[in-house]
Amino acid sequence: MLKAADDSVMEQEDSTSQHKEMASWDINDIKLPQHVSHTDWFQEWPDSYVKHIYSSEDKNAQRHHSSWAMRNTNNHNSRILKKSCLGVVVCGNDCSTLDGRKIYLRPAICDKARQKQQRKCCPNCNGPLRLLSCRGHGGYPVTNFWRHEGQFIFFQSKGAHDHPRPETKLEAEARRSMQKAKTAFSPSSLRLKRIQEIESLTGAVPTQEPLLLSKPDAHMPHASFRGHLRKSSQEPMLSSCSGQLSYPRTSGEDGASREAPTWSRSLSLKRTPGHVLPLTKGAHHPFRSDVGPLGDGSCGEKSPLTYSGSCLSLPPYPAPQRGPCPVASGAQPHRQLPLPPRGSGGDRGGGGHQVCLNYCNNDVFFNLYPLR
C-alpha cells in the first residue's frame, strides 16, 4: 500500500521533472511558449519551484485555485496574478487529537476573517490558535503566479512550503457550516429556546434539564462514525441533501489527483479520466483522505464539539499531516507520511466518543460527514 503510493509519487516526480526540463519559460517572460504539446493536470498542492501549463478550459486554473491558503498579492502587474501563501493555523498548545493528529486549520484569506479566526480557540483543546506563517521563499511566503496567455494558463510557484498543509477550502467551508449548524442546534440555543417556550406558556423557568437532545437509542458510537464517515473535502455535493455522494475524491497532486483531478468538482474537464476513483485512492493522500472537518470552536459561547458540555463528539480534524513540515516535509514538502491507522483504532474513542445530538443524524451532518 505504502509502497504503491510511494511508487506513484515517484512516477509523478519523474514526470514532473521531465516536464520541468521542458519548462524553460519564466512567468515574467515577455513571450511565453506558444506551442504547448500537452497541458498539465491541475495541481491542487503545488509546491517547490514548479511550473505548470494548464488549459484555459481548466476551471480550477481559471479560478487560480490552490489548496494552500493563498491570498492575492498586489504585484502591480495586471497581466500576472500573484498570490502568496498564508501558511497554516495551528494549535498554540501543539495539541494532538486522540489519534495523534495535529490541528492544521486553513487560514482565512480575508484579513478580517483571519484576525477573527485567530481569536478563536483550538477546536481540539480550546487552546489559542496560532498562525504559522509560510516562509518558504527566502523567508517570505511561497508565491504562486498565474498568467493567462491564449489557450493556456501558465502557473509558476516560487518557494517550498515550510509548513504543513492546511485544510482544503472545502474542508474549511464544511467546518464553518458545521460550526453554524452546531450553533443553531447547540444545547444552549435549544435550551434557551425551550426556556422561552416554557416561559411563554407557563411563565415558569425550568431549573434543571438534561442537555441530551436525543433518545438514548439515537446515540451513535464514535467507532461507527469513524467507520462510515469520511471527509467531504472538495466533494462536489456539499449541498446535497440526499446523503448520496457523487463520488469521493482524493486530494493533492500526489497520486490519485495526478491521475485524476477528482477534486475538480463536477467540472467538465476535457482531460477527465473516464473512471471514478475508488475510495482506496485516498491512500495516496493519506493525510487528507479520511478526515472529517470539525468545528472551529471559538472561545465564546461556542464551545468545540468535542469538548463541549454536550456529548457530541466527532472524528478528528483536518489535515492530519505528520509533523510540522520542516522535519516532515524537508526537501519534499509535498510528500506526506501516512496517517496513523484509523480502522484498527476505530473503537479506541470508545466511551468518550458518543454522539448525542439528533442533528448528527440529519442532512446537515451527513453532508459534512458523508458516508463512505
Next chain:
DNA sequence: AGGTGCGGGGGGA
C-alpha cells in the same frame, strides 16, 4: 461572511 481580484500606497533592499 468570506473569497477573489484590482489598485493605491508605504517601506525596505
Next chain:
DNA sequence: TCCCCCCGCACCT
C-alpha cells in the same frame, strides 16, 4: 526599481 505588505473597494457566492 523591485519586492513585500497593508489597505480599501467592488464583485461574487
